[in-house]
Amino acid sequence: MKISANETRSAFALVEMLMGVACGSLILAAVVASGIALQRNSAAVEGYSFAEGDQLRVSDYIAMDSRRCYSASVSSNTLTFTVPNFYDASGNRVNPSFDSNGAIQYGTVSGTTTISYSKYTSGNFVRTVTPAGQAATSTIIARNVSSFTITPQDLKTNVTCSITFPPKFTDSSNPGTAATTVYCNVFLRNARARQ
Amino acid sequence: MTLMSFICATSLYIASQNTNSGMQTDSWQRALTGADTAVDEAIAALNLNNTQSWTNWKKVTSSELPTSQPSGGADTTTAPASGEYNYLISATPLACPILGASPEGNTSVRWWATVDTAGLQATDDANGNQWYRIRATGVAGVPGSPRVSNNRLDNDLRKLTLFLNRQTGGTTSSPQAARTIEVVVQPVATGTWARGITTRKWMSMAGDGDGNSLIAVVDSFDSSNAAKSTLGLYDPIKRQRHGDLAMVDSTNADLKSTPVYGNLTYSGPPVANTNQVKGTTATPFNKIIPDTADPTWTPDSTYAGGANAPFLIFTSGTKNKPARIKINGDFTVAAGQTVTITNQDFSMTNNYIEFWVTGKFTTATGGVIVQSPYVHATWYVDNDITVSGASYLVLRAENLSFVGVGNNHAATESGIPPFVGTINAPGFDVTISGVGGYSGAVLANTLTLNNLGSIHYDEALKGSSTVANYAFASWFEDNSDQVRGITY
Numbered sequence: 149m150k151i152s153a154n155e156t157r158s159a160f161a162l163v164e165m166l167m168g169v170a171c172g173s174l175i176l177a178a179v180v181a182s183g184i185a186l187q188r189n190s191a192a193v194e195g196y197s198f199a200e201g202d203q204l205r206v207s208d209y210i211a212m213d214s215r216r217c218y219s220a221s222v223s224s225n226t227l228t229f230t231v232p233n234f235y236d237a238s239g240n241r242v243n244p245s246f247d248s249n250g251a252i253q254y255g256t257v258s259g260t261t262t263i264s265y266s267k268y269t270s271g272n273f274v275r276t277v278t279p280a281g282q283a284a285t286s287t288i289i290a291r292n293v294s295s296f297t298i299t300p301q302d303l304k305t306n307v308t309c310s311i312t313f314p315p316k317f318t319d320s321s322n323p324g325t326a327a328t329t330v331y332c333n334v335f336l337r338n339a340r341a342r343q
Numbered sequence: 344m345t346l347m348s349f350i351c352a353t354s355l356y357i358a359s360q361n362t363n364s365g366m367q368t369d370s371w372q373r374a375l376t377g378a379d380t381a382v383d384e385a386i387a388a389l390n391l392n393n394t395q396s397w398t399n400w401k402k403v404t405s406s407e408l409p410t411s412q413p414s415g416g417a418d419t420t421t422a423p424a425s426g427e428y429n430y431l432i433s434a435t436p437l438a439c440p441i442l443g444a445s446p447e448g449n450t451s452v453r454w455w456a457t458v459d460t461a462g463l464q465a466t467d468d469a470n471g472n473q474w475y476r477i478r479a480t481g482v483a484g485v486p487g488s489p490r491v492s493n494n495r496l497d498n499d500l501r502k503l504t505l506f507l508n509r510q511t512g513g514t515t516s517s518p519q520a521a522r523t524i525e526v527v528v529q530p531v532a533t534g535t536w537a538r539g540i541t542t543r544k545w546m547s548m549a550g551d552g553d554g555n556s557l558i559a560v561v562d563s564f565d566s567s568n569a570a571k572s573t574l575g576l577y578d579p580i581k582r583q584r585h586g587d588l589a590m591v592d593s594t595n596a597d598l599k600s601t602p603v604y605g606n607l608t609y610s611g612p613p614v615a616n617t618n619q620v621k622g623t624t625a626t627p628f629n630k631i632i633p634d635t636a637d638p639t640w641t642p643d644s645t646y647a648g649g650a651n652a653p654f655l656i657f658t659s660g661t662k663n664k665p666a667r668i669k670i671n672g673d674f675t676v677a678a679g680q681t682v683t684i685t686n687q688d689f690s691m692t693n694n695y696i697e698f699w700v701t702g703k704f705t706t707a708t709g710g711v712i713v714q715s716p717y718v719h720a721t722w723y724v725d726n727d728i729t730v731s732g733a734s735y736l737v738l739r740a741e742n743l744s745f746v747g748v749g750n751n752h753a754a755t756e757s758g759i760p761p762f763v764g765t766i767n768a769p770g771f772d773v774t775i776s777g778v779g780g781y782s783g784a785v786l787a788n789t790l791t792l793n794n795l796g797s798i799h800y801d802e803a804l805k806g807s808s809t810v811a812n813y814a815f816a817s818w819f820e821d822n823s824d825q826v827r828g829i830t831y
Contacts, residue, residue, distance in 0.1 A: 244476060246463065249622050252527050343617040
């Protein structure tokens with residue numbers, strides 16, 4: 149068997165191959181970098197969105213209860229509102245009536261419902277509702293809260309408090325990302341709460 | 344490429360969810376502005392309470408309020424009575440002004456309000472006026488896909504109507520955020536003596552907030568009702584709970600935890616230490632307190648004032664022709680003097696006398712004015728008033744009226760026996776410090792209660808009155824989800 153000396157074989161030259169590998173590496177690097185950037189961007193957007201959602205939710209909860217409360221108090225950094233017994237034990241709305249002193253009351257159940265806000269050491273921010281004569285129910289309304297501060301002297305007309313959230317998305321190359329502090333300042337709409 | 348596509352799709356999905364969540368939050372917050380607007384519309388209708396103010400309102404005969412947007416009923420021009428409710432629905436929201444535009448986010452807020460008596464009886468009001476309940480709902484559309492927020496905690500708060508209407512239990516094809524406010528409004532009566540104490544500026548009471556062991560009290564009685572008084576006098580055992588207070592400008596007001604058996608209504612900054620107000624605290628108090636003025640009549644007799652009373656006895660006239668006496672200068676009942684005002688007949692309603700003192704009115708310690716129980720006396724005083732329960736003996740508040748004319752004067756009541764009468768002095772700074780208390784009513788610029796300076800409002804004085812405005816007595820946002828059994 150004779151091997152033809154004229155048989156030609158095609159291949160990249162070394163330089164071509166090196167160029168190809170280099171280009172391929174660049175493209176792959178770009179793809180990987182883009183993918184990582186997209187993922188980071190996605191995580192950052194999600195972190196921002198969740199953080200904003202937490203902040204709005206917490207301030208909306210506190211604002212709602214501030215507006216409808218009959219009194220507000222602070223003890224051990226727990227903000228407590230008393231609100232009227234607007235619902236009976238079955239959860240139905242009740243009509244307003246005059247109590248024996250001529251004050252407006254809801255329902256015939258003595259006492260009032262309390263709603264308190266506090267931050268647990270776990271970082272959970274918890275809203276606890278205790279209807280008159282019923283067991284308390286606690287609900288986590290935000291997670292990963294680093295601090296909760298109330299300004300008690302403002303309870304005469306407004307409830308002023310601040311809640312600080314650590315950043316949900318952090319960048320190892322820029323670890324100094326600042327925490328976000330939300331300030332909530334709500335007018336007490338019930339005149340009996342203002343004194 | 345597959346990996347990249349997957350990453351891109353995930354990013355877009357997350358961004359879409361976040362946008363959705365943000366717009367839902369925005370809609371929820373806008374719904375409250377709609378509900379507030381509805382409350383304002385209802386308050387405006389009640390305050391004016393005329394044909395114009397109730398234009399576009401409908402009246403429905405039903406003791407139950409609707410759980411969804413009301414319908415039916417007939418046009419009305421009056422406030423609802425018991426067993427009825429009025430309602431108003433907002434006009435159609437304006438369309439986006441840019442033709443063909445498709446703006447992001449919610450583009451409209453609508454609302455409705457109902458007004459009813461809520462079973463509250465006018466007879467429970469000190470002046471027989473009706474209180475009302477306003478229930479208002481604001482609704483904002485939720486743009487975008489009807490999907491729940493990517494954060495479950497949001498759903499617990501905002502309770503959006505995406506497919507299930509959380510108020511009616513039915514289904515819906517237009518996702519929306521709805522918020523409902525329930526307000527109870529208190530009528531502010533106009534009558535001069537519609538309440539126990541009315542001031543243009545602050546009140547300061549003794550209470551025990553300043554460490555004073557003697558505690559004043561504000562309450563009421565009815566000298567015309569034996570069940571609410573004893574021999575026409577205040578009796579703490581028969582205490583009533585209509586000792587209402589009102590302030591036009593509450594700046595620097597401090598009740599110092601004084602027990603108040605009645606309502607407090609005010610405009611201005613919060614009143615300090617109102618924790619012992621037993622009744623309702625409401626705002627605003629928009630009543631205009633008119634100035635007092637000197638009489639325009641021609642006196643039957645004129646005397647010169649001085650350090651002693653210019654007369655020692657005087658007889659009243661009739662209701663149609665009261666005796667009218669003018670004292671130029673100060674009127675002083677000196678120590679040891681007794682001035683007697685007698686009746687011309689024995690009718691309880693036909694003995695009237697009026698005095699006009701252009702200077703100060705003073706009863707010195709040991710000086711006494713004895714007034715017949717048949718006589719109704721009115722003193723117009725152009726300068727300071729100093730009087731005490733020991734120096735001016737009257738049994739019924741309706742029988743003695745002091746009208747303080749002018750501004751920047753003082754009126755002081757003191758003494759051990761109770762003082763009975765009224766002081767209408769909107770330009771005077773009034774101080775009540777009599778241990779025996781004060782039975783009647785006071786209208787002043789400022790009011791100070793010292794020691795046991797209690798005030799017992801005599802409900803027999805109130806007379807008829809209309810409503811100046813409605814004040815917010817209670818405000819509550821109903822964020823419940825009746826369908827799911829969620830309340831607070």
